[in-house]
Amino acid sequence: MEPVRSGCFRAFILFLAVCLQATDCVTVILGDPFEVPVNCEPGESGSLQRVRLDGPRQVATYQRGQWTVSPEYRDRMETNLSKIVFIRMQYNDGGIYEVTCSKTGTKYVQLEVVYAEKLLVTEGDNVTLHCYYKTRGKPGLTVRWVKNGKPVCVKNSNYKGCNGTPDRLSIPTDWITSGNLSLTIERVQPEDSGDYFCYIQDQHGEQSGTPEAHRLTVTEKMTHQMINSTAAPENKTQSCSEHTQPWQISTWILLVILLLVALVAFLCLWRSGKINCDFGKLYELVEKSCHPSNSNEAPTIIYLSLKL
Incomplete structure (x- = not known):
């Protein structure tokens, strides 16, 4: 029964101390940084402790104008600073903190961490x-x-x-x-x-x-x-005409190329004498077809010969 009474007595003393001397009740969001609003003067020495029912726990000490963090808190607090700064708050960091300075005395901060x-x-x-x-x-x-x-x-x-x-x-x-x-x-x-x-x-x-x-x-x-x-670009679906249009263009280009090749080949053969075309007869045939004089006249035949 003695430990229980002792724990209750400490809790009662702690409650009275907080009620009489607490200067700040602060609510901090989980994961956010936090700067303790109470500090010692440059010429003082001091300490920051977390008050617990099983006894205080040292968090940092103050000497020559700077706070030095205890090993347990070094991964979550900035060290060697003139102020006490938590880098990121954990849910279990909530509680009562005691700042004791050699000249200005003791002050309490009640901290609540919420999600x-x-x-x-x-x-x-x-x-x-x-x-x-x-x-x-x-x-x-x-x-x-x-x-x-x-x-x-x-x-x-x-x-x-x-x-x-x-x-x-x-x-x-x-x-x-x-x-x-x-x-x-x-x-x-x-x-x-x-x-x-x-x-x-x-x-x-x-x-x-x-x-x-x-x-x-x-x-x-x-x-x-x-x-x-x-983040979400529009997914466009091509129509059938959009899909076939490139093929149509390619087909027309291919036909033009083939016609050009055939024309070049024809000119080359004609100039080399392998193709013999009587253009005079061709002109006479065109004239007679446009101005016929005798319907009984036999048609003129144009001879086109290819010399192989």
Whole structure:
């Protein structure tokens, strides 16, 4: 029983310390970098520890204006810097961190790591950021949608719509009975891009549960269409005429070449004397056919001989 009592006592002391001295409660999206918002002065010495029920765990030490990271965190934190920076947050990094400085004292940071749904929407479309919570039997609840640290929609039983926001943003009117706290954005604009968090506050104004997170990216219509056309080019199907047109052109070219070859061969044979053609008789035949004088006259025969 003694270890249990000791663990409960440490948890109670830790709770009191955080309530009395915590300066920041930060929510970070899984995989994002994170800079601890508390730091020591240049002339101080200090340490960063992660507070756990089984005892503190050393994360980094501060000497001569620089932080030196412990071996366990070197693969995920930038070393030898004047600030404490996580390169990428892991889900298990959530918890309470204690920054102790030799002159300014001790401060606490409560860190929460959440998974964010990533959404890509075209400008002018509608989008719904989902958020659900058990609301039955819990009076005085308030829904808070925060974008990049600033509230964009605050709603409780006294508000019929999103307080202080454009008409493009809305939450279901039956959210108290249905537990559906999803935020709908109509006709999204590029300035709507950002990180959205859905918080639930109880009647005392305290946050309840883990917030829902969404990372919204809005693309312009023209850019979106260009990406689609580049990624998926149109698959054109040629018609029968398009398929046969090249063959038709080739056939005509072949016929012209054959006629030219035949003409050249004929001229060569005629000039060499191998072809004997009586052009006078040919002219006389044409004249008689155009101006016949006697229908009983026998036709003139043109002799064409080939000397082989």
